[in-house]
Amino acid sequence: MQFDIGIWIAALLTLGIISFLYKDNVIYKVSEAIFVGVSAGFWFISLFWDNIYRKFWVGVFPDPTSGKEPQYILFGGVLLGVLMLSRLFGNKAGWISRWPLAFIVGATAGLKMITFLASNAVAQINATVGNFVAAVAAPTFAGLVTASTVTIGTFCGLVYFFFSKEHKGWFGGLAQVGTWVLMITFGASFGYTVMSRMSLLLGRIDFLLSDWLHLIK
Amino acid sequence: MKKIVPVIVLALLFAIALFNDSALELSPTWSWVVTILLGLAMVVVLILSMTGKMIERRIVFLFVGISLVLPFFMNFTMPLNVSPVVQTLYDALNKLPKGSKVLASFDYDPPSAPELQPMADAFVKWAFRNDIKVIIVGLWPQGPLQANLSVEAAMADPEIAAKNPKYGVDYVNLGFQTGNEFVIQGMGTSFRAKFPTDLYNTPYDSIPLMRGVENFSNIDFVMNLSSGYPGTVEWVQIAVDRFGVPVGAGNTAVQAPQVYPYVESGQLTGLLGGMSGAAEFEKATGEAGQANTFLLSQSFAHLVVVGFILIGNVALFIGQNRRRAPLV
Numbered sequence: 001m002q003f004d005i006g007i008w009i010a011a012l013l014t015l016g017i018i019s020f021l022y023k024d025n026v027i028y029k030v031s032e033a034i035f036v037g038v039s040a041g042f043w044f045i046s047l048f049w050d051n052i053y054r055k056f057w058v059g060v061f062p063d064p065t066s067g068k069e070p071q072y073i074l075f076g077g078v079l080l081g082v083l084m085l086s087r088l089f090g091n092k093a094g095w096i097s098r099w100p101l102a103f104i105v106g107a108t109a110g111l112k113m114i115t116f117l118a119s120n121a122v123a124q125i126n127a128t129v130g131n132f133v134a135a136v137a138a139p140t141f142a143g144l145v146t147a148s149t150v151t152i153g154t155f156c157g158l159v160y161f162f163f164s165k166e167h168k169g170w171f172g173g174l175a176q177v178g179t180w181v182l183m184i185t186f187g188a189s190f191g192y193t194v195m196s197r198m199s200l201l202l203g204r205i206d207f208l209l210s211d212w213l214h215l216i217k
Numbered sequence: 218m219k220k221i222v223p224v225i226v227l228a229l230l231f232a233i234a235l236f237n238d239s240a241l242e243l244s245p246t247w248s249w250v251v252t253i254l255l256g257l258a259m260v261v262v263l264i265l266s267m268t269g270k271m272i273e274r275r276i277v278f279l280f281v282g283i284s285l286v287l288p289f290f291m292n293f294t295m296p297l298n299v300s301p302v303v304q305t306l307y308d309a310l311n312k313l314p315k316g317s318k319v320l321a322s323f324d325y326d327p328p329s330a331p332e333l334q335p336m337a338d339a340f341v342k343w344a345f346r347n348d349i350k351v352i353i354v355g356l357w358p359q360g361p362l363q364a365n366l367s368v369e370a371a372m373a374d375p376e377i378a379a380k381n382p383k384y385g386v387d388y389v390n391l392g393f394q395t396g397n398e399f400v401i402q403g404m405g406t407s408f409r410a411k412f413p414t415d416l417y418n419t420p421y422d423s424i425p426l427m428r429g430v431e432n433f434s435n436i437d438f439v440m441n442l443s444s445g446y447p448g449t450v451e452w453v454q455i456a457v458d459r460f461g462v463p464v465g466a467g468n469t470a471v472q473a474p475q476v477y478p479y480v481e482s483g484q485l486t487g488l489l490g491g492m493s494g495a496a497e498f499e500k501a502t503g504e505a506g507q508a509n510t511f512l513l514s515q516s517f518a519h520l521v522v523v524g525f526i527l528i529g530n531v532a533l534f535i536g537q538n539r540r541r542a543p544l545v
Contacts, residue, residue, distance in 0.1 A: 021278045046358045050395045119454040127482030189474045196470035203331030217240045
């Protein structure tokens with residue numbers, strides 16, 4: 001007889017969650033509540049120790065034997081974090097939380113703007129145009145079809161999002177092609193998502209069949 | 218009756234869990250018989266739906282469930298070709314000379330393990346077998362622990378166990394660091410500043426493998442396994458585009474379409490996308506693992522899903538024609 005309490009709890013909770021496929025029931029609700037509670041607990045502890053303790057506390061009060069200087073600048077981050085909690089005190093003090101939010105939004109935009117411009121705009125445009133030029137310079141049937149499809153698809157997709165001119169006539173035709181390109185893209189993305197969700201289920205089935213039921217090695 | 222069935226199923230499962238100790242495997246003949254029976258059952262569903270009988274959604278769930286479970290016991294081998302994006306990654310890894318330092322960033326957690334763990338297992342085994350030094354980091358808290366599972370799996374291989382890769386010399390786990398993409402940015406200047414100790418609190422300077430490793434210029438390749446933010450996108454934007462280090466990646470299927478453009482533009486050196494990417498990587502490296510079994514289950518389930526999409530459409534169009542037909 002084999003009995004591992006941890007595996008049994010995990011297996012029963014897995015079955016509890018899957019039971020929702022039959023119909024909503026108490027066991028599902030209990031399993032769901034445990035899952036949400038454990039996740040929230042894990043993240044709270046993880047964030048507390050990684051951020052407040054390891055980053056702030058150890059940074060401001062370093063071990064004297066380590067020879068590190070205290071980083072008092074970290075108090076600035078703590079102050080912004082505390083200000084964020086002003087929302088808990090209603091409308092009168094809630095406006096204060098906009099200051100740390102403004103700092104986060106501003107800093108993130110500033111730090112990411114150049115990164116996104118370089119990696120997601122310039123490099124992508126360069127690749128799209130570059131591949132097309134290379135395909136025209138050294139033409140092969142497959143190369144031309146691929147490069148043309150990507151270039152025309154990208155251009156038509158952009159036309160679809162151009163709303164300063166009414167989508168009529170030749171311009172509307174380009175926007176229509178853009179719509180098709182977008183639909184194909186979303187379809188591919190959805191297909192991949194289905195594949196991923198199946199994989200998650202496979203992970204649980206593998207656990208049930210191997211660790212719990214010992215039916216596979 | 219409806220209430221007794223779940224009780225009987227549960228009792229059966231409990232009995233198997235408590236007393237069973239032998240693996241179940243179907244012979245190739247029985248595997249074909251079961252597959253044909255499943256196909257016939259779907260034809261019955263098709264006929265029922267064509268005759269106007271409503272098929273309950275639970276029937277669809279049941280079929281998908283069966284199609285996912287059965288392949289675990291089947292004795293089928295699935296033909297598999299290594300796609301160019303996977304081959305690109307394998308070729309880039311294979312070009313690395315012995316003793317090269319590869320930074321492996323494990324940016325995922327257990328929910329994504331079914332897709333990413335087989336990639337990690339195959340990569341770690343390949344690295345140990347080919348004398349590649351592996352420096353493990355994580356931008357997700359559970360990532361470095363997932364990496365330890367892969368190291369354990371690799372050590373269970375007799376050939377690798379005989380080589381006896383040493384912690385701190387052949388591989389090291391620097392653990393998790395908060396800060397998302399700013400960790401990558403910081404590593405561009407100093408690894409030591411971002412990871413002052415390893416996962417087990419060993420000081421950076423006491424780790425033999427990390428001697429002489431200051432920043433990305435001392436790293437030959439970055440292997441990123443990612444299931445979201447922070448992950449491959451951030452590694453490309455900062456490590457590749459800012460510091461010029463080559464990065465290859467393994468992603469969950471959900472994330473793969475977002476990352477493919479980076480492969481086309483040459484910013485990313487190869488990509489393993491989802492379960493199929495994992496299975497192809499296993500084939501390329503010769504490290505047969507879980508992904509091949511999982512891919513068979515996934516393919517079976519896809520066939521069933523596609524079958525039900527067809528059944529649904531046939532039932533819809535026949536239903537429409539029936540409604541349009543004049544009453545005699």
